Amino acid sequence: MRLFTLLLFLTLGSAGAAEPILPLPEIRPAATPASRLGRRLFHDPRLSGSGRLSCTHCHRLDRGGDDDRPRPPLPTGPHPHNTPTVFNARYNHYLHWYGDLDTLEEQARVALQRDMQVDWPAVLARLSADPDYAASFRRLYGGVSETAVIAALVAFERTLVTPDAPFDRFLRGDTEALTPRQRRGYVLFKRLGCSACHQGVNVGGNLRQKLGVFGRYPSDDPGRFAVTGRPQDLGVFRVPSLRNVALTAPYFHDGRVKTLEKAVSLMAELQLGIRLTEAEIQDLVAFLHSLTGRWKPEGIRP
Amino acid sequence: MKSLLLGILLALCLAGLTALYRYADLEAADAARFAAALTALRLHDAEFNRDLLRLRHGDLPHYDTVNAAIRAIGTDLTALSAAAGELAPEVAALGLLAQHKRERLEAFKSDHALVRNSLAYTIHLQETLARRHPAVTALGASLLRFLRHPDERRRKAVTRQLSRLPPGGEFDSLNAHVQLILERLPRLETTLGELLNTPLGTVARRLAQVHLAAQTRLQRRADGFRLGLYLAALAFLSYLLLALARLHQAHRNLQAEMHRRLEAERQLLQAQKMEALGTLASGIAHDFNNLLTSIQGYAVLGREQLKAGQSPANAIGRIETIVARGRELVSRLLQFARPGSGRSERFAPGPVVSEALDFVRPALPGRVRLRFDNRLPPERKVTGRPGEWQQVVVNLVRNAADAVGGDGEITVSLTATAAGVILAVSDDGEGIPPERLSTIFEPFASGKPTGSGSGLGLAIVERIVHAHGGRIEVESRPGRTVFRIHFPWGESLQR
Numbered sequence: 127m128r129l130f131t132l133l134l135f136l137t138l139g140s141a142g143a144a145e146p147i148l149p150l151p152e153i154r155p156a157a158t159p160a161s162r163l164g165r166r167l168f169h170d171p172r173l174s175g176s177g178r179l180s181c182t183h184c185h186r187l188d189r190g191g192d193d194d195r196p197r198p199p200l201p202t203g204p205h206p207h208n209t210p211t212v213f214n215a216r217y218n219h220y221l222h223w224y225g226d227l228d229t230l231e232e233q234a235r236v237a238l239q240r241d242m243q244v245d246w247p248a249v250l251a252r253l254s255a256d257p258d259y260a261a262s263f264r265r266l267y268g269g270v271s272e273t274a275v276i277a278a279l280v281a282f283e284r285t286l287v288t289p290d291a292p293f294d295r296f297l298r299g300d301t302e303a304l305t306p307r308q309r310r311g312y313v314l315f316k317r318l319g320c321s322a323c324h325q326g327v328n329v330g331g332n333l334r335q336k337l338g339v340f341g342r343y344p345s346d347d348p349g350r351f352a353v354t355g356r357p358q359d360l361g362v363f364r365v366p367s368l369r370n371v372a373l374t375a376p377y378f379h380d381g382r383v384k385t386l387e388k389a390v391s392l393m394a395e396l397q398l399g400i401r402l403t404e405a406e407i408q409d410l411v412a413f414l415h416s417l418t419g420r421w422k423p424e425g426i427r428p
Numbered sequence: 429m430k431s432l433l434l435g436i437l438l439a440l441c442l443a444g445l446t447a448l449y450r451y452a453d454l455e456a457a458d459a460a461r462f463a464a465a466l467t468a469l470r471l472h473d474a475e476f477n478r479d480l481l482r483l484r485h486g487d488l489p490h491y492d493t494v495n496a497a498i499r500a501i502g503t504d505l506t507a508l509s510a511a512a513g514e515l516a517p518e519v520a521a522l523g524l525l526a527q528h529k530r531e532r533l534e535a536f537k538s539d540h541a542l543v544r545n546s547l548a549y550t551i552h553l554q555e556t557l558a559r560r561h562p563a564v565t566a567l568g569a570s571l572l573r574f575l576r577h578p579d580e581r582r583r584k585a586v587t588r589q590l591s592r593l594p595p596g597g598e599f600d601s602l603n604a605h606v607q608l609i610l611e612r613l614p615r616l617e618t619t620l621g622e623l624l625n626t627p628l629g630t631v632a633r634r635l636a637q638v639h640l641a642a643q644t645r646l647q648r649r650a651d652g653f654r655l656g657l658y659l660a661a662l663a664f665l666s667y668l669l670l671a672l673a674r675l676h677q678a679h680r681n682l683q684a685e686m687h688r689r690l691e692a693e694r695q696l697l698q699a700q701k702m703e704a705l706g707t708l709a710s711g712i713a714h715d716f717n718n719l720l721t722s723i724q725g726y727a728v729l730g731r732e733q734l735k736a737g738q739s740p741a742n743a744i745g746r747i748e749t750i751v752a753r754g755r756e757l758v759s760r761l762l763q764f765a766r767p768g769s770g771r772s773e774r775f776a777p778g779p780v781v782s783e784a785l786d787f788v789r790p791a792l793p794g795r796v797r798l799r800f801d802n803r804l805p806p807e808r809k810v811t812g813r814p815g816e817w818q819q820v821v822v823n824l825v826r827n828a829a830d831a832v833g834g835d836g837e838i839t840v841s842l843t844a845t846a847a848g849v850i851l852a853v854s855d856d857g858e859g860i861p862p863e864r865l866s867t868i869f870e871p872f873a874s875g876k877p878t879g880s881g882s883g884l885g886l887a888i889v890e891r892i893v894h895a896h897g898g899r900i901e902v903e904s905r906p907g908r909t910v911f912r913i914h915f916p917w918g919e920s921l922q923r
Contacts, residue, residue, distance in 0.1 A: 144487070144488075144489055145489065146489035146490050147490070148490065148492060219491075219492075219495040219499075317548070317552065318549070319544070319545030319546070319548055319549055321489065322541040322542070322544045322545035322548070323541045323545075325489055325490035325491065325492075326490040326491055326492035326495075327490075327492055332490075332491045332492055332495050332537075333491050333534070333537035333538060333541060334534055334537070334538055335538050335541060335542070336538065339542060339608065340604055358535075362538070397545075398545065398549065399549075399601050399604045399605060400549075400601065
């Protein structure tokens with residue numbers, strides 16, 4: 127009987143909650159010894175080949191988990207892409223603009239290799255020589271190793287979540303959490319079709335889509351084609367997460383667009399074949415601001 | 429050689445059993461993990477297919493659950509590979525199917541998002557534009573037909589309707605979205621079909637059957653193994669019970685044998701005592717004769733006194749005294765002849781030895797002198813069997829008497845030491861020849877002529893002394909032979 131009630135509730139519940147966006151889990155992972163070690167590594171420039179770049183060079187935790195530059199400068203020249211935020215990265219189905227990395231571990235390894243020019247033997251020697259690091263690694267992983275460094279970084283990244291955005295509170299039933307304009311923006315977001323791609327718990331980050339369905343995006347980036355070499359992947363990118371999007375300007379894979387308003391109108395034009403009115407843009411932007419959450423453990427708003 | 433072989437055999441058996449045990453355990457754990465992962469994979473595949481259909485149906489507005497399901501399938505495959513064993517090729521085939529699904533899912537999601545969006549927007553435009561141009565309504569009808577069966581004929585019908593739309597503004601927008609639907613919907617349907625027809629679930633189910641069959645074989649083998657162990661344990665137990673029964677029987681036999689021996693020994697002791705008594709008989713008879721003669725003398729005296737009118741009271745009194753002495757003699761005789769109770773008691777050795785001497789004295793030849801030198805304080809007592817002490821004294825004195833021949837002196841003494849009492853019997857006879865000294869305690873090693881004794885005297889003495897926890901020293905030279913017997917004070921005695 128109780129089972130039946132439960133089933134009934136679940137059935138009705140799921141039918142009632144057919145929102146394309148799911149609230150972020152309210153879980154705020156507590157800091158663990160591994161995450162503390164990862165946090166230290168995350169801020170440590172000694173991980174890079176040059177000894178001057180740490181992960182925070184691009185992923186600034188006080189600037190929304192990315193930097194404010196179109197493309198971060200690296201010793202090897204500017205990075206080909208705008209920096210995606212590290213916040214809520216654990217909830218993405220895949221990572222990077224091409225959506226070619228499946229796990230945080232892969233991402234950390236590739237970023238260290240490609241962007242930070244890590245010299246593993248030298249880094250491991252440096253970390254082993256530091257008594258603090260050496261002790262932590264020995265206690266947690268039995269010693270300093272590539273796998274251990276990656277594991278600690280990932281342990282830290284998994285704590286970088288921003289639950290409790292106004293929109294999450296709205297989804298959980300607090301209708302007052304959004305302003306009327308934001309509510310209008312959300313209705314528009316769904317009606318126009320933005321939510322066809324920007325859906326799920328991370329409002330994106332879980333599928334790939336061609337950039338420029340009804341028009342051409344002004345860039346020569348081949349998109350996922352660069353990874354697969356298949357013609358149908360030309361101009362295909364991972365749909366980015368819109369969580370904390372108000373804090374992660376500039377926008378798009380090349381950081382070409384500086385404001386949220388322009389990004390919204392460009393998206394409508396290229397992906398939906400619609401020219402938005404100024405009011406519609408303002409409503410949508412207001413809604414997007416409600417996706418800004420809070421990164422509590424360290425007390426800093428991302 | 430034989431024990432070495434047995435040892436090697438045992439070691440081999442042990443190693444084999446251990447290996448079998450560990451191997452079976454490992455296989456069972458792997459099998460359980462494999463079965464669990466396979467079940468999980470089938471469930472996740474079912475979830476995946478269900479959510480695809482929900483997406484297509486428009487009931488599910490996001491891709492998180494299909495993504496989670498395809499990820500879970502990946503995790504299940506990793507677990508399966510780790511526990512696959514000889515089913516690795518089948519798991520690899522599953523992996524290929526999953527990989528195919530994973531790739532097709534990406535195409536599905538991209539097309540689905542666009543079609544879904546364009547459909548929504550097309551419906552929205554239908555509502556707003558229908559009033560402005562009749563072609564919009566006709567377009568809607570033909571598009572609906574296409575949505576139900578996205579084939580070539582219906583696609584052309586929609587294209588025809590599209591060409592009737594007026595140009596410009598939102599009509600262009602409608603055109604673009606309908607074009608997109610025409611282009612992507614058939615592809616979406618194909619992709620969906622491919623995804624649903626990828627036989628991941630079917631192959632997994634077949635693999636589960638194969639695995640179950642293998643499991644059953646394994647189980648049967650395990651059953652056989654268990655039966656073997658059970659039988660081995662049973663055999664071992666039976667053997668143990670048999671050994672126990674045998675041990676019990678042996679114990680009982682041993683006890684009976686011990687009892688028989690004790691009984692025989694007691695009988696032997698008694699027989700020897702009676703034998704000693706026999707050899708003493710002539711002396712005792714002589715004593716009795718003396719007593720009877722005295723009685724007769726006093727009886728004659730009494731009768732004459734009666735005749736003379738005197739009172740025979742004095743004579744009768746003497747007769748009573750003599751009779752009392754006779755009764756005492758008989759009592760002592762009976763006392764000695766009585767079989768020992770076998771129980772130890774506390775007693776003063778002096779009176780016991782003295783009584784034995786009184787008993788043996790009459791049997792000694794006339795010129796043999798018997799002295800008793802008791803140096804024990806009268807209150808000192810030993811623990812032992814007085815009857816056996818007396819047997820020892822009688823035997824030693826008889827031997828000494830034989831040794832001195834018809835004329836000599838025998839001295840019996842009792843001396844206290846810290847450890848116990850020394851009973852010494854010495855004589856001034858010819859002594860024991862040194863070559864016989866080592867065998868005198870053996871039965872039938874008698875130095876006496878045949879017929880004068882059983883030859884068991886000293887053997888019995890040794891036995892009694894040992895049973896009392898004591899020991900015997902013999903010292904002999906011509907003119908002096910001493911048997912020194914050390915009896916411990918003894919709180920208890922073993923027998």
